[in-house]
Amino acid sequence: MREITSKDNRIYKTCEQLSLKKYRDKLGRYLIEGENLIEEALKTGCSIETLLVRRGYNKVPAELEDKAFVLDEKLFDRLAQTETSQGVLAIVAKPETDAGDFASASGNFVVLDRLQDPGNIGTILRTADAAGYRLAVVMKGTADIFSPKVVRAATGSLFRMPVVFMDSNSELVEFTRAAGKKLVATCFDTERCYFDEDLTDNIALVIGNEGNGICKEIIESSDVKIKIPMHGNIESLNASVAAGILMYEAVRGKKG
Structure with missing residues (x-):
């Protein structure tokens, strides 16, 4: 294998840059680390x-x-994103997904x-993948889904789950309506529980900000408003836990 012997090497510098979102955006690349993620990518x-x-x-x-480079321990560990690295990482191209490709797609978003x-983001993507969701829509203001922590939490689902990015709430509403999806929002201001609604197919399920929930404009434009009932003294659930309950309602509904 070829060697990289200096932190001034062009490829090495690129890896360092990819620890920052601005360079992931600029270069259209991100890093993955570990044998499992690389195996899933392949x-x-x-x-x-x-x-x-x-x-x-x-x-x-x-x-x-033919794409591999070997580094000494000191150089490699400067790039490693985990404390107990397996000693392998890769530069990966971001996928390109056109929302128009899903304008008539069946299934849930x-x-x-x-x-x-x-x-939370990585876990939601992983759960959506497991529950058979077809697409993830990432709204402006969401943390970078290609950050190392999201990539690790998604455990390979980021390679399988198509993702599109949208800048405005109006764009989301127009897209979901054109795709024939019911826009489903979770909120406290409703008496309708999630098990009262058919979430089996052709929905766009919105998961809101951890502290503030779903933005007002999306709630007002939603076709369905639901809640997860709280029977204890807790006011709300973790975002990824709530997402898992709601996404798997589609699986439960299809089975019975």
Whole structure:
């Protein structure tokens, strides 16, 4: 394998830059780390452009040997995103998804409205993938879904779940209406519980900001307003927990 011996190396500098959102946006690239994520990326046809390994690592996939570079421990550990790195990371191209491709798609969509916690975002994407959702819509103001923490929390679902980005609430409403989806919002100002509504198919389920919930404009434009009943002394659930309950209602409904 070729070696990178200096932090002044062009590829090495690119990896350092990709720790920042502005460069992930500018370059259209992000980093993944660990054997499982790299294996998932290969399975799904994700575009791995460069593989970096710590000296002594001997599990480079055959199809990536011509893209692999070896680094000494000190250089590699400067790039590692985890405390107990397996010694392998990669530069991956961001996927390009056109919302127009889903204008007539069947199935459910999940909408992330200004979520900020990377763990929540990654877990919601992972759960949406598991529950058979077709698309994730990321609204302006949501934290970067290509940050290292989101990528780890999504555990490969980011490679499988198509994602589109929208700048305005009006764009979201127009898109979901054109796609034939019911826009479903969770809020406290409703008497209708989630199990009173058919969430089986063709919905766009909105998951709101951890502290402030779904923005007023989306709630007012929604076709369905639902809540998850609280029987204890808790006012609300964690965003990813609530999302999991609601997304799996579609699975339960299809089974019975």
